[in-house]
Amino acid sequence: MDATKKYLFVVNPISGDLDKAEILAAVQAFAETEKISLVTYETTGENDEKGIAELYEKHKPQRILIAGGDGTIKIVAQAVEHQDVILGILPAGSANGLSVDLNFPTALDENLQIAFHNDAMELDMVCINGEKSLHLADIGLNANLVKNYEQSTVRGKIGYALQSIATLQEQNEPFEATIEVNGETIMTEARMIVFANSQKYGTGVTINPLGKMDDGKFEIVILKTFDLVLFGKIVTGNMPLDTGEVEIYSTDKAKVVTKVPVHFQIDGEYAGEETALDIFVLPKQMKVAVPKTD
CATH class of the missing domain: 2.60.200.40 (Tumour Suppressor Smad4)
Incomplete structure (x- = not known):
């Protein structure tokens, strides 16, 4: 592995209907082929934002891959707020509104290419009652x-x-x-x-x-x-x-x-x-x- 190239992989094991084992295996295989070191974090629903923030500070990954729905993406975005890091989305939730709106494909292999390699778009968010x-x-x-x-x-x-x-x-x-x-x-x-x-x-x-x-x-x-x-x-x-x-x-x-x-x-x-x-x-x-x- 190229120790200078490291990605953090955040996966929500219970979101949506997709088999996360398949996604985990595909991401790990893709990372190995690309010679990228992968640090994996599975969300638990408790203190995930803090856990992701600590892993980011420890490893300083170039990208954070996210397998989950909009809720998981939001947790990661808040955990690394103001950091210069690209998020790679692997839609895997019951609500994948963000990926639908950005016209992501449905095939996992296509989304792996996007998450690992594509250029980034800087997106706004909206604050409603905090x-x-x-x-x-x-x-x-x-x-x-x-x-x-x-x-x-x-x-x-x-x-x-x-x-x-x-x-x-x-x-x-x-x-x-x-x-x-x-x-x-x-x-x-x-x-x-x-x-x-x-x-x-x-x-x-x-x-x-x-x-x-x-x-x-x-x-x-x-x-x-x-x-x-x-x-x-x-x-x-x-x-x-x-x-x-x-x-x-x-x-x-x-x-x-x-x-x-x-x-x-x-x-x-x-x-x-x-x-x-x-x-x-x-x-x-x-x-x-x-x-x-x-």
Whole structure:
């Protein structure tokens, strides 16, 4: 092994449905072929951020490979905050929103090439009430869907589809929100308000056509109505931006206050109910090796 070339490999052994043994073996074999020394860390759910930070300080790897979902990526990004290190993503979670949005391939061998070798893109994050969001957070209908999904036994896209139908059928009245953004105060009723650093949910559905993860901005997407017709339009990529049903504001900071507690989720993880959100962009928070574009 070339002792001067060292990568840290962080793997979440329980995320998603993929066999981590296969990924571990593939990463180790790839590293050996490339003559790269590999230090492996398996997350446990306890003090992972501290453990990863300590390993980084000890070994100073040139790259950190991550096999897991958005939650695992976020832990690593926070552990090595402000460090000049490239993150190589091997999508292996139940929610792979970041890799979907960045158009990662599905084949492991292709993602190994990207993680080990490709150039990096500096990505923003969004801070919401002190919590960091990689790509998409929201209040309202989808957050309720996430809560229902987490409580269900059916996983994957089928589970999301089933919960989507059930959540649409049980949805409550629209909530009232006051939004301070770009010097304006907007009062609106909404079924759902999205805080989007990117374009797509992990299911591949585009909710924010304006999204760019490296522009120092995020978008507030207000969905004033949300029924099966609008849901169908969004799922098929026909977001109605000219009907008054949807409004989008691009900004670097905002405040949102609701009259009643509203369901809230960050990056596919339910985070309870909120009545007030303080949101601002965190520019260039992490370097991620990304697929090459033509």
